[in-house]
Amino acid sequence: MKKIVETIRNIWSIEDLRKRILLTLGLILVYRFGSYVILPGIDPNRLSLAGAQKGLLGLFDMFAGGSFSRASIFALGIMPYISASIAMQLLTIAVPSFAKMQKEGESGRKKINQYTRLLTVIVTAFQASAYVAYLRSQSGPAIIAEFGGFFFWLSTVIVLTSGTLFVMWLGEKITDKGIGNGTSIIIEIGILARLPQALIYEFTSKSNMGGGGLLIFLLEIVFLVVIIIGLVLLVQGTRKVPVNYAKRIVGNRQVGGVRQFLPLKVNAAGVMPIIFAQAIMFIPATLVGFTNPDSASSGFMRSFSDYTTPLYNVVYGVLVIVFTYFYTALIFNPTQMADEMKRNNGFIPGIKPGKSTADYIGAIMDRITLPGAFCLAIVGVLPGFASALKINSVFASFFGGTSLLIIVGVILDTLQQIESQLLMRHYDGLMSKGRIAGRTAGTGAGVSTI
Template sequence: MLSAFANAFKTPELRRKMLFVLGILVLFRLGSTVPAPGINVPNVQRCVDLASSGDNSSLFALINVFSGGALLQLTVFALGIMPYITASIILQLLVVVIPRLEALKKEGQSGQAKITQYTRYLTLGLAVLQATGIVALARSGQLFGGIDCGALLYNEDSILSFLLIVLTMVAGTSMIMWFGELITDRGVGNGMSLLIFTQVVATFPGAMWQIRQQNGWTTFTIVCLVGLVVVAGVIFIEQAQRRIPVQYAKRMVGRRMFGGSSTYIPLKVNQAGIIPVIFASSLMYLPALAAQFNQDKPWAQWINDNFVRGDHPLYMATFVVLIVFFAYFYVSITFNPEEIADNMKKYGGFIPGIRAGRPTQDYLAYVLSRITAPGATYLALISLIPMIAVAVLGASQNFPFGGTTILIIVGVGLDTVKQIESQLQQRNYEGFLR
């Protein structure tokens, strides 16, 4: 692997791309440490320290992971990549519902460019809403769950100061989108995925060291060993797939013979990826968000007791049910057995032992349903690991080995390494995974 890494830097074009990506990521992390104008940095830092050292569970703990800790620091890039992720997911769902968007998707590259433009507009709209909510919570002192550290904004009563902070955070989101597109066009790998990877990895060392400080070296060592096992299991499942064989019949086109080849349809065990976990986490935070603005209501107290801390059994059970539901839902809208069966029939393809047409569609739907069950169970178990750690070890809420953290690190890492490997193989070098 080290020789493959050296070969990647020996290739001028690949070296230039990798250094370009590294430079963008450095700028990205720099923007995540620069506070927005009008933020009382000493008071904010005092609140962050108290929230991380105590048992307080921040309402925005998940989003803070995606922002690399920038959200609770109220920096220029405080919103991170979350508005773009949410907008992309919404557009993917709307493509199935709105005929106009479905027609654009079928137009190819031009239609996809139009959908991308809609995603940008929706991202900015969501960024305005999220920035306004976050700054409003900081202004009222509720951003850190009621911890009193003094005023978080210098001019709390000034509307202009409020709007300036919101505008700065929205501009930071626009800059992040531009960074992601630059990496995709001129670098290696998917730009948005690498930005998410960078923000998640940025919180990893701090979370590990916090476990060491709270629980000692013995627990720290056990967590590291368990983490290695979890990472190995995630890699195994992420690479696992069911290959459905497909045979193409021979046919004459003019004077030439086509077809007669064999291939397969790869169905991943985790066909939905990390999307169900993000969907479920977002929904689980909606009741807590509503309760945050209605602290004096009885139902708000019930929500605070049962749906704020991740170690509560009712929270865990609801979280698992939502992940399984969204896994089946997302797979059903992204994988269309009817369309695949029609395309196979059109080009003379068939699954051995299965008739073309409706029987092929039913068979693909049956296999997809069976393979989604272990995939959804796997996502639920991985997502429960940090919650179990909180309940058993008393570890921090941002337990590093589990949930969205480990899925993003492993998933994006594998995809990026595969892309580098494919470019190395084009130049007759051995890849990383050989």
């Protein structure tokens, strides 16, 4: 306890760090306030978007912090920017001109950011138009008659696009002048906003059960803590590959001649495989629901609309493993790493520089990705098992899946930055032994968007 109090005192005594934390908290409050401001032309008393809590829309609503189901000015949240960022990231891998732009340093990064913002506007305008159609179909009476028709569509598209761009600006300000990755923190805050209500509801329901209901609730909390510990190990897990650097004489100084380590992440793909797998699993039920609503709730298709069924979880787990390898292959380039090591006179002991080094790094990455993929698949299906055990569905979503993985990863990233600020000023870190390694360390840097 004394160590914690001393660490907090050290954090508060650093003026720059204190300002960054206060600015981050202030911008988060602005975001949460805006998530409750209803769109113009909507009567909140007649609004009913119960369907927004399920399926793909439920995932969207979770990332938006409940703004989607409340029809707020931040209803689309930060997700259009995330989609645009992922698209640009894939373009830098697949398109040579974008790959060249990425290697141009700061000027190339600015160009990519400009293209990302432009693509964000296009994606947001398209999603805003779809959201207007969704409002009209699900909660038409909530739209005030004077705002109906073309004017409501135009005003809503403009407001939602402006809201997403403002949230994007908030995220960039948190990243530049605050603490942590702003985009990730905004998503995390939206997810965490549902936790208190979920805890209260679960506690109330278990208390009303009687006959050991409170004991069951305590066991659920213990199980949740165990899962969080396992996720911390998964996020921070690395395989250290020894790298030697040849001695060089630069001026009157000797450079190199030391052994360092290349940290390869066990879970280099981050949360992206789970998001991709969830999106794929929602497609069959959604298509069938549009074409033949009666068949979506019976037989084979019911298994793909109910995430507690064994078939759903098996297929979902396999998809997570497949997408883990797929996304890791996209963001991890062993050839580039081998070339950079060769350029800096670095080599792995016993391995020839160049292609042999790239093959060696790739083989290690393939081996450590397998247990990482299986662990990620287990994390993905845990909410389904929790719901099958009669745990409240909202609270069950915190037992794994996208929600918990994002929360753990973002908290580790933020704590890592705070610890770096403390160590830079010759204070002790947040831990008495070892150092915090967030998702952005090592090969995980490519997935720091989420």
